[in-house]
Amino acid sequence: MNENILGIVAGVLTSVSMIPQLIKVIREKNVEDISLLMLLVLISGLSLWVWYGFEKDELPIIISNAFAVLVNISLLICYIKYNNKK
Amino acid sequence: MNENILGIVAGVLTSVSMIPQLIKVIREKNVEDISLLMLLVLISGLSLWVWYGFEKDELPIIISNAFAVLVNISLLICYIKYNNKK
Numbered sequence: 001m002n003e004n005i006l007g008i009v010a011g012v013l014t015s016v017s018m019i020p021q022l023i024k025v026i027r028e029k030n031v032e033d034i035s036l037l038m039l040l041v042l043i044s045g046l047s048l049w050v051w052y053g054f055e056k057d058e059l060p061i062i063i064s065n066a067f068a069v070l071v072n073i074s075l076l077i078c079y080i081k082y083n084n085k086k
Numbered sequence: 087m088n089e090n091i092l093g094i095v096a097g098v099l100t101s102v103s104m105i106p107q108l109i110k111v112i113r114e115k116n117v118e119d120i121s122l123l124m125l126l127v128l129i130s131g132l133s134l135w136v137w138y139g140f141e142k143d144e145l146p147i148i149i150s151n152a153f154a155v156l157v158n159i160s161l162l163i164c165y166i167k168y169n170n171k172k
Contacts, residue, residue, distance in 0.1 A: 003138065003141045003142060006134060006137060006138050006141060007135075007138045009131075009134055010131050010132075010134030010135045010137075010138050011131075012131070013127050013128070013130050013131025013134060014128060014131035014132060014135065015131075016124075016127055016131075017124045017125075017127045017128035017131060020121050020124050024119075033110075033119060035106050038102075038103045038106050039103075041099050041102055041103045042099070042100060042103035044099050045095075045096050045097075045098070045099025045100035045101075045102075045103060046096075046100060048092060048095055048096035048099065049093075049096045049100065051092060051096075052089065052092050052093045052096055052146070055089045055092060056089060056144070058142070060138070061147075
């Protein structure tokens with residue numbers, strides 16, 4: 001299989017699997033199950049993967065991890081927003 | 087920065103961020119917040135990333151995604167185990 005297609009399919013699957021968490025948090029306005037430290041560690045790690053993708057010049061890695069950074073920054077924003085309400 | 091070191095650091099960070107979810111599920115024996123479909127989609131995606139890593143011959147991608155597959159298969163086993171108890 002073409003490596004780029006393989007990477008894109010892999011990226012779409014791992015990206016899609018993150019959406020329900022975000023929807024759940026936005027809908028329920030409840031972030032008590034989310035660990036702030038882990039969210040920050042995850043965002044740092046995903047950002048490094050984007051950097052790695054640029055270094056290696058691999059588009060599937062850049063796109064899927066950049067998307068994951070966006071989803072997790074959204075979760076971070078929700079965390080700050082809903083955690084303050086308590 | 088050396089690309090492999092960058093990839094390993096990125097992999098360690100994204101891998102570490104997954105552990106608390108697994109510990110939480112094992113400790114609380116509660117899987118009601120986990121979506122089976124999304125777990126299956128995620129495991130499929132991560133497995134394709136391992137394949138992608140082999141195709142591109144990139145060890146950081148292989149190791150970090152293989153680790154993620156293991157964590158999520160453990161979650162899947164917990165899901166089957168604790169979901170049946172209800």
